[in-house]
Amino acid sequence: MPGTPYPKEQTHRIAYTKLTEQQIADKLSKVAVSGPTSASPLSDVLIGKSIRIVTDKGPALAYTFSRTNRLSVAENGGGAVDAGYGALTLSSVAFFSHMIPGTQRGYAVVIDQGTNLATVFELWFSGYEDNREVQREIYYGYVEQPGQEAPKARHVTTNRVEGKGFYWKQDTGAETLEFYPSAAYSNFVELSRLGGELGFCAPSDYIKINDDFYIYTRTECEFSGTFTAYVMDLNRVEQVGVRLGFDSNDQLEYYVFRGKGEWLGQIAQFEKFGDETGSPVPAAAAGQTPAKGARRVYRPLRTMAKMSKADVDAAVAKRASAFPAATTGPGAQMGGNRGPSTGWLAGKTFTLRYDHAPAMEYRFDDAETLNWRKEGDSGWTKARYQAWESTPGVILYGHLLDGAPNHDGHSIVVDFHQGLVTCFNGYLNTPYFANEAGVKILFGVIEMEGLIPPKYNRHQFTDEMVGRAVSQNYAPGLTSMHLYTTPHSLSWIIFTDADAGGLEWSGPAAYVKIRDGLYFMYWLEEACNGTLGTILVNLHTMRDVGVGYSCGTNGLSMSAVGAHERLAGRFDITRFYQVKS
């Protein structure tokens, strides 16, 4: 019986070893001499050549290549050092990488042999508090040509890759889906390594060689710290690159690779027409000079409150708030474009009979007060709620379940046209951090006077949203885009002031089809801020309404979510998630 491709722990849950500098140095010592491995034959394009690469604000590198895997390098006129290297070519572009023996540093170098322009990535370990996270600095320059003037042109950072997505298969057999919905971050789905259940995000660089060839990098910050860089030919969908880092078992990966892929589509960009600048996110705060290798990295786990069950119980006892009346306060801005709530439920009584959870009985006093009890209980519990009618006959409402041992909150879509209900049952006291929300998905029917529910029909999970990108404007200055990268995860991209895609992060998710063009979905901000976000997306009105459920040191909160949306396109990816046998 074949095994599954899934990891024991997902990428964001792995407790990566805090490798010491010595451990890293020890592991690098061998590959610095041998050079990176390669599943494909290494290129001999550089053998016998001596070149000098001059960079604008970085090193001058004098190379002599003696064999397919041996070079000597002198930095800034210093003494030459022998090292192992690996080179691959893609059309006129030569790509090679090597480490500097006796150090934790190395280089990845891209040379366009047609123009002699070069981009140099200096790479090093132990440059951040987590030693294993590879650091990079990018230098632009050229290969010196005796007797010729230095070229004025350079490779440049760009947003021309933004919005693209590719399936890649490396010569190592590794298969990934890689999306570039931001000019500063990217999203990758490890199909072969991790089974493609979830997508993850990493800070990235995008550099233009010419209109057809681009350089991409990502550093898996907050995870293994592994660095990947490749040159890609957008037309032929081919790549050559390098992977450097320590995997979840602390095994050093250092190899150059060749890959082929498939174009998955192009989603929208939102910058002004004519704006092709890259690096939309400044490396340092205004007025400050960025340090070598500096970049903005979203590190949510560092700032997230990490609470025990006792902490959670105490915080919830102190404050549990649902839909505060004030327009400010936690999460208020996320509901800026939620639209008017509905009072249709006021005075109604019904039972939501879930297939695999206790039935919930409801009596609605007015537009913002309900009473609930689990079927069989005698007493009613009063709760504050808010409801929105996303489309005629379909209402989303939410409320906290005061007294529930795990401080549950329900986000519920009641579909009176079909007599169906779907509930995202949020709860706390989850295994990793007690204040991190978990979710149970409850399907069922509405029992109500005058309404005969179906016996077998239910709302269904769907992959109809998978691959789509939808932007959300919650409030002035608060705009993001969801990219639904797998059937079980989504990512969100934050736009910069210039409407370029900036920081990006992701979390587990699920999508339920209520009817054509109407989807109820959730995402969990795991190892992030612990929030459960739930929205009912109406593709006809392009508005979503929903409920956010979160717990922190200030207590438990349920708040409204509502945004004006725009369709930003779709990647053709559902085929990658079909079971093949």
Place this chain on the structure above:
Amino acid sequence: MTTSTDTTSTRRSFLKGGALLAAPLAAALPAAVVADDRLRARLAKLENEAAIRELHQTWLRRINTGAGAAATPLFADSEGAAFDQGVRSIAADHAGQPDAIEVAADGQSAAGRFHCAVEIETTIAQDCTLARMAHAQGGGFVRRTERRVLKVEYVKASGAWAIAKVEFASV
């Protein structure tokens, strides 16, 4: 050669003429002093207005370059320098009325009215993941431009003009 009595120059006629001329000259002295005072007052007014304009331009430069703290010495009282921290830039509104500076008769205070376009930045509270991410990438604010009237009060202290109070009013 003919002579004309009308044009004959004699000592007597000179004296007569001189007396005739001398009379109005003596009578005009107080008027000249008044004119001089007026000129002096006008000069003082123009100098005051020019100094206030220069002060205003200096203040604008410091606000527009983000050096708001450096604007404090331009104020008579550092407490008066407290200013809407959300203001990022102030530009002349050439579609509005001309700048007006009125210097008080005693030359010790003045008021200015400047029609302007004010860029105001509002910081987004970091109360959700998106807002935190926006801040993490150097954003997390909303900017809007509004047409306003900048009302400024000035005082002269130790012979130099300083800003006493700044406020924005709706157009």
